[in-house]
Amino acid sequence: MASFSPGDKVRTRVKINGGMFGTDVPADTDGVVLTTNWSGTRAKIHFTISGFFGDNDVDVDDVDVDYLEKRW
DSSP states (O other), X not given: OOOOOXXXXXXXXXXXXXXXXXXXXXXXXXXXXXXXXXXXXEEEEEEEEEETTEEEEEEEEEEEGGGEEEOO
């Protein structure tokens, strides 16, 4: 399991489902860590998803850090 800190740049390894009312985040999407929980197993991530009609900024709470990898 990787360790992340606020401000770290990350990339999704897998698609993150947004649920019924959220936005899905495709695999290989870049983001930035906003916060992590005390144990470091979950994080809030800011993603910018590029689409046909432009970019969509999305903050996703409670992301499992196993779904992320650091990008330098």
